Amino acid sequence: MDRKFTSLATTAELFEKKLTVVGTIASTRRDVPLELRPQSLNKSLPGTIRFAFRDKETLVSYVPKRNKVVTVLSSQHRDIQVTEDKPEIIMYYNSTKAGVDTLDKCVRQYSCRRSTRRWPMAVFFNLIDICAYNSYVIFCKTNESWTAQHPKRKSGRKKFLKSLGKELCKINMENRSRYKGLNKSYAAVLRIFGYNCQQGEAITRGSVIKEPEGPATRAAxxxxxxxxxxxxxxxxxxxxxMKICNQCEKYICPRHTASEEKNIVRTCSECNK
Structure with a gap:
């Protein structure tokens, strides 16, 4: 666990749910005793180790070199074990800490994140990225033929994410294609994915001026x-x-609007003559 999130309260709550924690903890937190803080260990010799115990948690401070102190919190270890002049907790943390960094690197390669000032949306985007990567790992483990066809993991993951995105949008696109008064721009995009939809006659803000001939493309x-x-x-x-005449496709003001039905079908005074 990252030092920004590690705390005794979080560790105790996770332990009640049968989850153990091993991670560095910021020495400035109130949970860390004064004897384990850098102020007390900066002048200590390299290799100095101090332990602190609570009900189900263990704190250890280790001095790898002068003026540097590493503090680790663990709810998995309860013994004072030292291997190669290092605590067992530190050795275990060093052997497993690369997993989080590797996951962050993989998630950043293909991400659905968008710039937002709302932290719930940021958390939601991160959850989608992590779930997408986890699903790819499970898919590769259960489909060995896919792994054989895509020896390069990066290209295989790109194709998997594309197919996953299409499958997630499939139900929504099918429902949208059944709408009778569908916006022209939405209808053109749905045709790109092979859906036959009924296009609405209303011209609203952001709608298409002319329907592209032949297969619809994004450029059209x-x-x-x-x-x-x-x-x-x-x-x-x-x-x-923002109002447009349905016949001549020109902008009109309310004063020169001859007919209007529910703010959808509009006719200007010139076309109504």
């Missing part, structure tokens, strides 16, 4: 700007609106 999807000047009003007024 062109969106309207968010706002535009009413083509009937004089240019001196310079008023911009």
């Amino acid at each position: 999807i062109k969106k309207l700007p968010k706002k535009g000047r009413c083509f009937v009003c004089p240019r001196s007024e310079d008023r911009k609106y």
